[in-house]
Amino acid sequence: MLERYVSCLGTDDAGVEDPASIRARLRGVFTAPFGRRSTILGLLIGGVLRKALERDCGAIVYASAFGESRTLADFLDSFPHPSPTLFQTSVHPSAVQQVMIDRQRPVTEYFPLAGGRCLVARALLTALLSPADRVLLCGGEERGSWMCDHRMASDRGFAFALALERNRNASTQGRLRLEPIADAGGSLSAAPWMMSSSEWFDLLQAGRGYSGPISAEWRLELEWS
Amino acid sequence: MTSLLGWNESTPTLTPIDSCSVQLAACGCVSALGDAAETHAALLRGERALALQPVCGSAGGDPVPLSLLAGRNLDETCPPSWLAPVKKLMRGCPDAPWGGVRHPVFVTSSNFGVGNLFAFRRFGGLSHLEYGTPETSVSVIARELGWRGNITILSHACVSANLGLMLAARQLASDIADEALVLTFDFLSPFVAGGFYALKILNSEWPAPYQARDVSAIGLGDGAAFAVLRKPSSGWIIAGQTLHNEMHHFTAFPAGSGGFAACIDPLVRLASGRRLWIKGHGTGTLESGRLEAEAFRRACPASPLVGWKGSLGHTLGSNGLVELAVALESLRSGRIPGTVGSAAPTFSENVSLGPIVDSSFDGVVCASNAFGGAHAALLLCHA
Numbered sequence: 001m002l003e004r005y006v007s008c009l010g011t012d013d014a015g016v017e018d019p020a021s022i023r024a025r026l027r028g029v030f031t032a033p034f035g036r037r038s039t040i041l042g043l044l045i046g047g048v049l050r051k052a053l054e055r056d057c058g059a060i061v062y063a064s065a066f067g068e069s070r071t072l073a074d075f076l077d078s079f080p081h082p083s084p085t086l087f088q089t090s091v092h093p094s095a096v097q098q099v100m101i102d103r104q105r106p107v108t109e110y111f112p113l114a115g116g117r118c119l120v121a122r123a124l125l126t127a128l129l130s131p132a133d134r135v136l137l138c139g140g141e142e143r144g145s146w147m148c149d150h151r152m153a154s155d156r157g158f159a160f161a162l163a164l165e166r167n168r169n170a171s172t173q174g175r176l177r178l179e180p181i182a183d184a185g186g187s188l189s190a191a192p193w194m195m196s197s198s199e200w201f202d203l204l205q206a207g208r209g210y211s212g213p214i215s216a217e218w219r220l221e222l223e224w225s
Numbered sequence: 226m227t228s229l230l231g232w233n234e235s236t237p238t239l240t241p242i243d244s245c246s247v248q249l250a251a252c253g254c255v256s257a258l259g260d261a262a263e264t265h266a267a268l269l270r271g272e273r274a275l276a277l278q279p280v281c282g283s284a285g286g287d288p289v290p291l292s293l294l295a296g297r298n299l300d301e302t303c304p305p306s307w308l309a310p311v312k313k314l315m316r317g318c319p320d321a322p323w324g325g326v327r328h329p330v331f332v333t334s335s336n337f338g339v340g341n342l343f344a345f346r347r348f349g350g351l352s353h354l355e356y357g358t359p360e361t362s363v364s365v366i367a368r369e370l371g372w373r374g375n376i377t378i379l380s381h382a383c384v385s386a387n388l389g390l391m392l393a394a395r396q397l398a399s400d401i402a403d404e405a406l407v408l409t410f411d412f413l414s415p416f417v418a419g420g421f422y423a424l425k426i427l428n429s430e431w432p433a434p435y436q437a438r439d440v441s442a443i444g445l446g447d448g449a450a451f452a453v454l455r456k457p458s459s460g461w462i463i464a465g466q467t468l469h470n471e472m473h474h475f476t477a478f479p480a481g482s483g484g485f486a487a488c489i490d491p492l493v494r495l496a497s498g499r500r501l502w503i504k505g506h507g508t509g510t511l512e513s514g515r516l517e518a519e520a521f522r523r524a525c526p527a528s529p530l531v532g533w534k535g536s537l538g539h540t541l542g543s544n545g546l547v548e549l550a551v552a553l554e555s556l557r558s559g560r561i562p563g564t565v566g567s568a569a570p571t572f573s574e575n576v577s578l579g580p581i582v583d584s585s586f587d588g589v590v591c592a593s594n595a596f597g598g599a600h601a602a603l604l605l606c607h608a
Binding site: 079093108 | 243281284286326335339343347358359360361363374375376377378380382388395396399415416419420422424468469471476484596597599
């Protein structure tokens with residue numbers, strides 16, 4: 001069994017909010033250059049990470065299926081004169097990197113996960129296997145532009161961040177536990193569905209607990225204090 | 226799972242070793258020079274796979290050094306021209322219920338099927354979209370190779386493959402897995418070539434890793450590789466792995482960057498008593514080449530440093546595992562290719578320009594770097 005305590009939680013349900021509105025809403029919480037230059041996903045991730053980054057961490061696990069889909073689309077449209085800025089911020093791990101570079105905060109481990117049918121389960125497992133005492137688990141999606149029409153970008157903006165600690169302490173807000181389904185008394189065929197990133201976000205946003213499978217291999221127990 | 230150095234999160238430049246030692250049970254790669262054995266042999270002969278080609282493929286543009294697999298063009302096809310070489314590569318992978326509960330798969334890339342996305346946007350054709358995202362491109366590979374669903378997809382630019390190796394090692398050490406498969410692939414397209422061209426480091430110059438000159442220049446290459454990891458018993462092992470992310474700038478290092486040493490030094494200490502050589506990252510950019518060569522000179526001055534991207538080009542997200550496969554061939558044979566494409570003077574005296582024939586080496590440290598000041602390294606040695 002793998003277990004961690006949640007000491008900090010941040011969520012942002014941007015939904016279908018347009019990019020200009022998101023930038024205006026979040027500009028004040030960042031340095032001026034970051035507020036101007038960051039990608040939309042960078043702003044959303046930066047916003048939810050703000051409180052968690054008040055303390056050091058040894059590892060960051062980031063989960064996003066589509067990553068910087070707006071910047072990717074803009075970079076594609078910059079040809080035949082490709083933009084260097086759009087290229088470097090279109091890479092998948094860019095959102096967290098923008099935030100950490102703005103803060104000049106090195107981190108030992110950074111694991112950017114890039115989609116897959118069980119993204120939530122894979123990200124949780126990655127975070128819970130980290131040897132770091134304090135792990136930040138974050139992720140989300142920005143609402144895409146033309147790529148949404150082809151289901152190659154998210155049609156909903158959202159972001160989440162959790163600080164996960166090895167031990168219970170005064171700031172503990174909840175507990176996460178992963179159990180292999182076979183060990184939990186279930187069978188592989190009994191795992192009925194896989195929790196999507198959007199469903200995971202809704203759980204966090206509502207502060208709801210959960211007990212059940214999240215992939216064919218893993219069962220999640222999420223409790224809030 | 227313990228940390229050899231202990232974590233001190235208030236001083237994050239101290240990088241612990243992930244002490245999840247694992248057996249490298251099988252490993253293979255494909256580059257523009259062929260499979261791992263063919264690539265190793267060609268590098269020993271000093272062959273350069275890079276050739277000057279238009280940066281935007283059929284749309285033209287300035288000539289830049291690229292190394293594409295035989296028969297591949299920069300413009301992506303549908304189905305993608307990388308799919309057949311990946312399937313051929315995986316014929317060398319031992320059979321197992323990959324993607325099953327105790328046989329996790331880790332697929333890593335920087336660009337996945339973005340060449341198809343580029344082709345769709347520039348030329349149309351909805352069928353390109355089946356390969357255009359990390360998830361869809363990996364789904365195609367999984368379907369073709371008969372994998373089940375236990376697949377983790379990672380993308381961290383040019384340290385992507387290293388992250389797959391590290392997570393695979395952790396699942397083995399935690400007894401979550403019996404065996405783990407890491408597959409990495411990165412194939413060039415106008416999207417990628419155009420991006421590095423825009424950054425002005427992909428230009429008409431040839432890359433010369435670790436050579437002290439006035440021009441920064443890289444080459445880009447196609448590459449794919451796989452590794453099967455098991456709990457250590459005998460044979461070749463990955464004895465330790467390190468990561469560090471400087472988060473100073475997307476494409477520059479801070480003055481006196483400690484990121485290289487943060488990854489290198491713990492592995493050199495772990496290898497104490499072994500006779501080491503070094504496979505560096507060595508893209509051909511001046512700043513990172515100088516910092517990397519200096520960090521290795523300080524940590525292990527007696528160990529020769531070589532880099533192969535002057536021939537293969539930078540195979541991006543796959544480079545950590547493509548070059549690990551060649552390093553394994555080198556250790557097995559006692560014949561280590563030199564730094565193809567470079568000439569004196571070099572940034573440090575430990576850079577080896579020519580091949581080394583010496584079967585007394587019993588370990589190699591392999592390093593990779595990426596955007597954002599990301600560093601990764603591992604120690605490959607005999608159990």
